[in-house]
Amino acid sequence: MEFILAKYNYWIYIFLMMIGFYAMIAKKNLVKKIIGMNVFQTAVFLFYISISKVTGGTAPIVWEYARQYDNPLPHVLILTAIVVSVSTTAVALALISRIYESYGHIEEDKILSQQK
């Protein structure tokens, strides 16, 4: 129990990640896959953010109470990763809209049956 509680942030991120992963693999709807992908990526972002926390730390800004501050680097990294994630989502959505135009579906199995 102690083990679970002490590392709750990891449990949360693993849980979210698995939800996203499941959706990416198992869902037939292309948009749902993308939603899954976002959950999947966000879980990893959460993981990064949670490891940057220093106990008792404040925001990494120079101000009068700043004795101990959180590690800002993961935040910066994740900012980049978020941009990447947004771009990926944008590309994916653009693809989906064009797939819908040319196939008339966004269900994977129906599209595959058309390709045959």
Next chain:
Amino acid sequence: MAQHLPILPIILPLFAAVLIPLFGRIRVQYAWFFSVGATGFSFLCSSWLLSQVMTGRRVRYFLGNWEPPWGIEYVVDYLSGFVLVIISFMAFVVTVYSWKSVEKEIPKEKVGLFYAVFMLLVTGLLGIVITGDIFNLYVFLEISALSGYVLIAMGGKREALMASYNYLILGTIGATFILLGIGYLYMVTGSLNMADLATLLPPLYENKVVLTGFAFLVVGLCIKVALFPFHIWLPNAYTYAPSVVGTFMAATATKVSAYALVRIMFTVFSPGFDFKMVPVTEILFYLGMAAMLVGPVLAISQTDIRRMLAYSSVGQIGYIVLGISLGNQTGMVGGLVHLLNHALMKGGLFLVVGAIIYKTGITQISELKGMGKRMPLSMAAFTVSALSMIGVPLTVGFVSKWYLGVGALQAGKWIALPIILLSSLLTAVYFWRIIENVYFKGAQGQESGRQREEGPPGMVVPTLGVASLCLVFGVFAFIPVSIAELAAQMLLGKT
């Protein structure tokens, strides 16, 4: 200025990517000129860098003059210099070649966008190779992957969209795994610089967090490399992409990921870790061999020539991974040299296929009858590349196979030898089908009946150049091999 060279191969294509949308509006041809200029200079800079490195000096560059481990560092050593030259050379050749093909396959209003994204792809791939920062590697990986998705989707058929989508899903899974792995490593070391990590990690090798991070990195990269059984995204992507994109990605994209795998396994981690503490090389060894058999077998059953070549790539990736996993210098040299060799062979093959599609629109193997007389030069290039793939002596393919075979024997892994040779035989089967069609079927007695339909010089010359390099580096094999040997020494030298 000379000390700023390491940044140039990266920012030249980047600048081109930015300028092309601006100038491409004025005239579409400018897009091509900018691309050729950028990749050409990029290739020159890379060659210069490699020559610098060969004098025994490691070239390092600190972005913004922030010293590592705080700032991002670009490192050119034997390995990255070697791969840098391969990638920039192929980029240059493919760009020169692209004019006519793009003109035909891409709608006019999208040509500017096409070249811009193409340059981004080049930037991303070169960035992966040159960076010495593990997070920067992730970013470049994603830049190249994103531009790859966009470019593949530009293929004319609607299947291209689904191919791109599937690639996107799998690619993102891979990239996110890599990101997660990087996070784990950062968590225990607090560093993102590869060289720094290499000194910080050894005491932590028993640490479970490090092991988990390593596992995520390797699995993520294996997806990017398209190692069997993670190869499912690859065939469709290469088949339906515009032929220029298919060519470039087949020649370079998976190689760069393989490079990243080598970097992570041997620079960030150490050979001692890979071979003694975790079973990763063991697993890669068997997966590589499986790929070497599965790829050609699937290739034999294809009717579309590009899909066949794509499956053949799956098999060839197996060679590279096998070489990496053998754990001795000879095997490593084989794997690294195959990075170059496969880029040349597969590049040459796809260039020819692109010319065929441009000229005749043929994509099916059975329709290639009599092509030997219609496009003699292109088909000669095809034959040379195909013989190379089979591994006939005096071609580059034989060099890789020789090193892999000898490496396998030296490592005591006898099982690899028959697999290598069996794979060559299967390769011979699917290429011979084409060669038979091209030269010896149909069109009997039409010695002068069919006129020549050779592609435009802008396509034929690059194709012949690449194909002749297959021979040049097959005969003067010591040139790439000596570089690969230094790189292998460097990678395996650390304990």
Next chain:
Amino acid sequence: MVESSVPFYTLLVSLIAIPFIGLSGKSPNLRESWTLIASVIKILMVLSMVPDVLEGKTIYTHLGSILPGLDIAFRVDALGMIFAVPASLLWLITSMYSIGYMRSLNEHDQTRYYIFFSVAISATLGIAFSANVFTLFLFYEILTLSTYPLVIHQQTQESLQAGRRYLTYLLGTSFAFLLTAVFLTYHTAGTLEFSRQGILTGKTSDLMVTLIFILFLAGTTKAGLVPLHSWLPAAMVAPTPVSALLHAVAVVKAGVFTIVRISLDIFGIDLLRDVGLGMGLVYFSSFTVIVASLVALRQDNLKRRLAYSTISQLAYVVLGVALLTPGGIYGSTLQIVVHAFGKITLFFCAGAIYVAAHKTKVSELNGIGKKMPLTMIAFTIGAFSMIGVPLTGGFISKWYLLMGAIEAHHIFAIGVLIISTILNAAYFLPIIHAAFLKDLPDREEPRIQEAPPWMIGPILVTAVGTILLFVAPSFFMKIAGLVVGSLNGGSS
């Protein structure tokens, strides 16, 4: 040891001729004269190396190394010479014959034909002159690839089928087994250079030596040893000059030569004897000799009968070497030459019969001697040589093979030689009998109807050559003597 680039130039001659042949595709006369010029120069160059070889010297060229351990190097010694001299001589004759044959039949793609012909002969000489296993392997593959377009020249479904089998057997096994053997040799010996004492002695276990030897044998499918022979009868779909080239000059002989070369210079006689591989090889090749002869008896297609005869005859060569006695090896070396002349005569005759009378089956040959007397006389000479009748070269080689078997006290081998001679007679004599003594079919009138002079000429030349080998065999006997002499620790 003499350093000289002549061996390399000898190879290069016919390769240099290729662009000229290719460019003059429009005017056949010019094209064929390039071929002939190249072949004459080639013969002269080969002959120019003979004096050195006769003095017991070895001519060596190091062309370059691809990788450490993988050198391209040429070495001309007596064994190589005994293969190279007939090959280059017969190439000239075959080229002339081709001109007649191809023009009479008005074949398509003649330019391609002559180009690959030239590549094939270069590769053959490359095999003869190679100084290490890698160079040998290289030219072995080039030979396979360059003869493929010749074999499937007809481009019919049947010939493509045969071509596929040809490649599967030759390319397939050489990659699967020969290359494996090369890898293992390099791994155990650390070098691939030929050496008279063998390079594997004392390097590894007997089991490993046996394994490598078997791999070499299995990889050298060109030799046509049963059970890996079926590509050869299939390849009979090729135009007749090609068949002649395949059997008498290039492919099969290259295979046999490879086996001889590897047995002597990779393993060495002593090692083979110690491990007991010689015995195994005797039984193996004897099996081929007998089985192929038996199969030949049942073939009605003339060229296929000749093909099986080749398989059987060239297994003699392997048999002779396998005896591991000087006499056996002496006989083997002579057999290479003698068989070349004899078999090429037979194939030329088969081609002439096809061109002049359009007959391919043995059962159709009744009375053909009345229509084509010259051809059938030449055929008779060739057949006698195959059987080993005195006054033809075949007698000499068979004699020495027999001596070698007796020397080795090998009753089994003696028996095989005798039985196979009877079988040879059994499948050749009926043809001769039918040709001269049986009546023509009713519809045909007995007037002379020979093939064109371009074809008859070469036939007569090779037939005379076959007889000359009996009358004046001293030249080849001297070289063969050198081969044997160098075995006993002579200069390498």
Next chain:
Amino acid sequence: MGRGNVIIRFIAAKFIPFIQLFGLYVIMHGEAGPGGGFQGGVILGASMILYGLVFGFEAVRKTYSQKAGDILSSVGVLLYAGIGLLTLLIGGHFLEYRVLPLGTPQFSSHIGILGIEIGVGITVASVMTILFFEMARRKS
């Protein structure tokens, strides 16, 4: 399109300038505190999207054409890379701001980073807008 509730239109019209102002503030503030080109750019882009949602795409296209968006997205990156190249040409490393000839190294760094942030902001804002409008334009 554009026929939204009058309240929404009124409020949006009043708010959009302030949103944009805030976006600019966030961009300019980026080199000294929380904020920066990404965040500011997104805010700017959001203001354009809001404008489009409320008043219709044609209205947006009148003030901010597609061509302008395309060019701006390139210009932003060009600004970023150009500053990097400038530092190279002056003799520093790529993106080594303090070598810029603007008085003290500190001040140069300030200006350099600000330039970068503006470049990023322009690109992000225009790309966000392009993305949104490209998606919305496709009426399936």
